[in-house]
Amino acid sequence: MKMELQEAKQQFIDTWGALGSEWGINKSVAQVHALLLSASNPMSTDEIMEKLVISRGNANMSIRQLIDYGIVYKKHIAGDRKEYFIAEKNVLKWAMKIAVMRKQKELDPVMEILREISKNTEKDKTPEGKEFHKTVKDIQGLTDQLETIANKLFNTSGGDLLLKLIKLMI
Amino acid sequence: MKMELQEAKQQFIDTWGALGSEWGINKSVAQVHALLLSASNPMSTDEIMEKLVISRGNANMSIRQLIDYGIVYKKHIAGDRKEYFIAEKNVLKWAMKIAVMRKQKELDPVMEILREISKNTEKDKTPEGKEFHKTVKDIQGLTDQLETIANKLFNTSGGDLLLKLIKLMI
DNA sequence: TTCTATTTTCAGAAATTTTTGAAAATTCAA
């Protein structure tokens, strides 16, 4: 096996891990994802541990999280008691799943609180109260618009939907 | 001043800080941003320190970062030697600035590396090499499309551009 | 200039997050 390819894969894994860290995704989780994305064959926990030089506990928890996200699947291999794992290779599919998951887990609760704050400051007729209420409302407005756009993008299934939408927007 | 309003503002600050943490933005930075967003008047470093119960060093560095992002401005007050600060109140404007800044700082370097990896694996004719190359290419493809959409959204100035674009897309 | 208010810096402390690794739990073949 060519060394260059292995180096390229390693660079991909490192880069992905660093990007994850910067965006609030655990480095090991991102690296396991990258490793499985770059692997041709299903991998066992032991292989993942060895390749990434991480502990069993870390490997296990990272894999589980990726399975919970719905972007990594278990793969049973006949005659082997070990579990093997493969990554969803359809980029659009896994990117969407990550986006939807993070939106639900992190953004939706915030939006709910903003709605509450908005409601609680609605009756405040002081200039200060009105100004703050407007600030909160503006944030809600933008997020709602972005959510609508995201839904349009995501709810349409089919391969090159993004390109089509771009053409519509020109 | 009504207590309720102060509570609402505090909740806004806390929520914003927590959201920031989850998305790789320092909690203090996010809280200072929220504090200034919810303030009617320019605030000094000392006022920010007091309101958020943080140290001078932390306050200073958080403010500076927000100024670097271009979403908080210095405001000179006549007859006062202290510096005062105000937040950009136009939500679309500051949201765009944050997005553009993070894209440049964190996403663009990753895209550059993916391009390199892509180039380095182009000639690999093994099935494994071709498969990995495709994976990287797919990621690039999606990011390029998203970037194009983002540019369309961002480069058009004007208030309710998002709503217009949604209508185009229906 | 000199003196004081204000801002900035940054080494060390504190807080938080991540990782480890060994014990406990589970699974499954015999």
Next chain:
DNA sequence: TTGAATTTTCAAAAATTTCTGAAAATAGAA
């Protein structure tokens, strides 16, 4: 069942990130 292979759990350790606070630097008034 039993017992070995495998997976899961989680308390403690390690790593990383954030924060503090006092000293140094800077700015501006007199």
